[in-house]
Amino acid sequence: DAKTTQPPSMDCAEGRAANLPCNHSTISGNEYVYWYRQIHSQGPQYIIHGLKNNETNEMASLIITEDRKSSTLILPHATLRDTAVYYCIVRVRSNDYKLSFGAGTTVTVRA
Amino acid sequence: DGGITQSPKYLFRKEGQNVTLSCEQNLNHDAMYWYRQDPGQGLRLIYYSQIVNDFQKGDIAEGYSVSREKKESFPLTVTSAQKNPTAFYLCASSLLGQGYNEQFFGPGTRLTVL
Numbered sequence: 001d002a003k004t005t006q007p008p009s010m011d012c013a014e015g016r017a018a019n020l021p022c023n024h025s026t027i028s029g030n031e032y033v034y035w036y037r038q039i040h041s042q043g044p045q046y047i048i049h050g051l052k053n054n055e056t057n058e059m060a061s062l063i064i065t066e067d068r069k070s071s072t073l074i075l076p077h078a079t080l081r082d083t084a085v086y087y088c089i090v091r092v093r094s095n096d097y098k099l100s101f102g103a104g105t106t107v108t109v110r111a
Numbered sequence: 112d113g114g115i116t117q118s119p120k121y122l123f124r125k126e127g128q129n130v131t132l133s134c135e136q137n138l139n140h141d142a143m144y145w146y147r148q149d150p151g152q153g154l155r156l157i158y159y160s161q162i163v164n165d166f167q168k169g170d171i172a173e174g175y176s177v178s179r180e181k182k183e184s185f186p187l188t189v190t191s192a193q194k195n196p197t198a199f200y201l202c203a204s205s206l207l208g209q210g211y212n213e214q215f216f217g218p219g220t221r222l223t224v225l
Contacts, residue, residue: 101146
């Protein structure tokens with residue numbers, strides 16, 4: 001699976017959009033980008049995933065660059081409950097269901 | 112409510128003792144996973160199972176053992192051979208099949224070995 005690079009931390013104001021970058025310059029054509037988040041002392045929670053096209057669901061939007069070497073997770077209106085560690089994961093969509101979590105980005109939403 | 116339960120939330124053991132962490136799911140998921148998380152780190156896969164009576168080692172299986180006698184249950188035993196057992200342990204489950212199936216995580220068990 002391709003390696004991902006995320007900033008270690010970022011702050012965001014409550015009510016504003018939070019844009020979380022992820023670099024995956026070695027991504028291959030059959031690898032997907034997945035995002036999970038982990039609120040302190042809880043289990044991770046799935047957010048969204050995508051291959052080439054931008055994706056949106058009730059939690060967030062995922063913007064993948066045309067060359068697929070980077071992506072951005074957007075939380076449109078951050079709330080205090082969005083404070084968490086966000087993990088960007090790149091892996092092949094296959095029968096191997098393992099996930100490899102890096103250190104992620106610690107997002108702090110401030111009032 | 113459907114979900115994954117892990118018990119206990121906090122567990123203390125003396126060094127040299129084996130300890131078993133419980134994980135139960137009522138989501139009818141085929142696959143179950145155990146991860147370990149150390150402070151400030153991401154999750155690392157210990158073991159996973161895709162079917163009853165079968166399981167595979169993950170990236171850090173040494174010092175751990177598992178069983179999968181029932182679809183709903185995937186207990187993890189931390190043996191005395193695990194050199195640094197103090198950590199946050201997370202269990203997860205997912206469906207199998209075509210396409211991507213998200214992993215659902217339990218609340219975790221924080222193990223402290225004294």
